[in-house]
Amino acid sequence: MSKVPCKILIVDDEEDILVAGRLLLKQYFATVLTTSDPYHIPAMLQEHGFDVVLLDMNYSTGATSSKEGFHWLKQIINLSPKTTVILMTAYGDIELAVRALKEGASDFVLKPWQNEKLVAILKNACQNKISESRQSGEVTAKQNTTFHYDEFIGVSPAMQRVYQTIDKVAGTDANVLILGENGTGKEVAARALHRKSKRADKAFEKVDLGAVSETLFESELFGHAKGAFTDAKEDRAGRFEAATGGTLFLDEIGNLSLALQAKLLTALQSRQIIRLGTNKPRPIDIRLICATNMPLYNMVREGTFRQDLLYRVNTVEILLPPLRERREDIELLANHFLQIYTQKYDRPALKMSESTLRRLKEYHWPGNIRELDHAMERAVILCDGTELHPDDFYLAPNESSQMQQEMQPKINADEHTLESLEKLMVQKALVKHAGNITHAAKELGITRTALYRRIEKHGL
Numbered sequence: 001m002s003k004v005p006c007k008i009l010i011v012d013d014e015e016d017i018l019v020a021g022r023l024l025l026k027q028y029f030a031t032v033l034t035t036s037d038p039y040h041i042p043a044m045l046q047e048h049g050f051d052v053v054l055l056d057m058n059y060s061t062g063a064t065s066s067k068e069g070f071h072w073l074k075q076i077i078n079l080s081p082k083t084t085v086i087l088m089t090a091y092g093d094i095e096l097a098v099r100a101l102k103e104g105a106s107d108f109v110l111k112p113w114q115n116e117k118l119v120a121i122l123k124n125a126c127q128n129k130i131s132e133s134r135q136s137g138e139v140t141a142k143q144n145t146t147f148h149y150d151e152f153i154g155v156s157p158a159m160q161r162v163y164q165t166i167d168k169v170a171g172t173d174a175n176v177l178i179l180g181e182n183g184t185g186k187e188v189a190a191r192a193l194h195r196k197s198k199r200a201d202k203a204f205e206k207v208d209l210g211a212v213s214e215t216l217f218e219s220e221l222f223g224h225a226k227g228a229f230t231d232a233k234e235d236r237a238g239r240f241e242a243a244t245g246g247t248l249f250l251d252e253i254g255n256l257s258l259a260l261q262a263k264l265l266t267a268l269q270s271r272q273i274i275r276l277g278t279n280k281p282r283p284i285d286i287r288l289i290c291a292t293n294m295p296l297y298n299m300v301r302e303g304t305f306r307q308d309l310l311y312r313v314n315t316v317e318i319l320l321p322p323l324r325e326r327r328e329d330i331e332l333l334a335n336h337f338l339q340i341y342t343q344k345y346d347r348p349a350l351k352m353s354e355s356t357l358r359r360l361k362e363y364h365w366p367g368n369i370r371e372l373d374h375a376m377e378r379a380v381i382l383c384d385g386t387e388l389h390p391d392d393f394y395l396a397p398n399e400s401s402q403m404q405q406e407m408q409p410k411i412n413a414d415e416h417t418l419e420s421l422e423k424l425m426v427q428k429a430l431v432k433h434a435g436n437i438t439h440a441a442k443e444l445g446i447t448r449t450a451l452y453r454r455i456e457k458h459g460l
């Protein structure tokens, strides 16, 4: 029996269902893949371009489960409009299924399914796909996929979690703290939060706290009255007031001195500011978003960042993962920047070679997306032929692993006490995982808390 040339993805958090579905369907269809984690859907769609997704509506994350099913239905339709979605739902969830059909699903099957019925529904969906693509001359659903979320590009599970958090928190006035290395998209996230908020049509005021001097801090943030200091030629509102009704984005909050942290905290706690040279308090109406690439929690432990200020600004935290921890996104981002710069520099024929893509995917990207952006621009400008080669990028070969090796402490057990060996092991794991506590703890076989204790103990 020849198999239907169709790519099917089954998404369900119950492993038994996945195994049963795969065993049944692979007898009839060319490709059947499964995942128990819906956060992997976008990356899998990008990689495989599925014709049909068989999607469970209920995930074990609790009461809002059907909401999650609708979320992923919407995601699939947005990301890959040509992919057919068939829902799996329990008996009694018919109303839910009807709503899902209205929202774009093509069909639904009841669980537990009858084998012949499931196969028939899927064959039907696949046949429709095949005739649609013949008519339009397309090969798979893959060509029509788009992987944008606001200004973000990225399909990795880590970024899906970021998008979902932004969706959940954007409509509230909760203070948000965005953490992440340089160039990971903290400002992109802050702008997305603003655009998706009730304050979207009001100001988005960004203040780079790293660039505001100690002496100008108060006048810059809180404003001043004419004559408050030598250069104060007229009354001026500060950034808090300029952001009234909108969002105030305080970037690089980790760079504030303790004295300035105290001033900022006072304003946030009292929800009012006083312009320099006046004594009239003015109420503030802002949504606060802060960002930093500094390790604020360590800084609190070291006494260089106030704990009360941290708790004031971090009602919700968003952690943007470094690019090297979401390599699934590199190809998409590289193509995105390639398109921008081939247009900008009028080089429409320029393509990336296979080896270039491989190299870009392997590279460590310490400067994250900003570095990829600049590397692509430089390569497009400097490249002579019609194909970009690894050499056009000036990425030191194996820089990351070489660098890591150099940074790795060498361990010679004979020269150490148990105590110093422990310190070295912790250091080694932290370097290897670029400071990622979860991964380092996993490698050492201890809990995150136990790792934090050891970091503190050894003063690392």
Ligand SMILES: Nc1ncnc2c1ncn2[C@@H]1O[C@H](COP(=O)(O)OP(=O)(O)OP(=O)(O)O)[C@@H](O)[C@H]1O
Pocket (backbone or CB within 6 Å): 151, 152, 153, 154, 180, 181, 182, 183, 184, 185, 186, 187, 188, 189, 251, 293, 333, 369, 370, 373
């Ligand atoms: N997921 C993404 N998709 C597309 N472009 C991105 C993405 N993330 C970041 N960028 C781009 O990368 C650059 C750096 O992003 P951004 O300024 O938001 O980073 P950042 O974390 O705030 O950096 P820094 O810590 O240096 O201030 C910007 O040009 C931004 O548009």
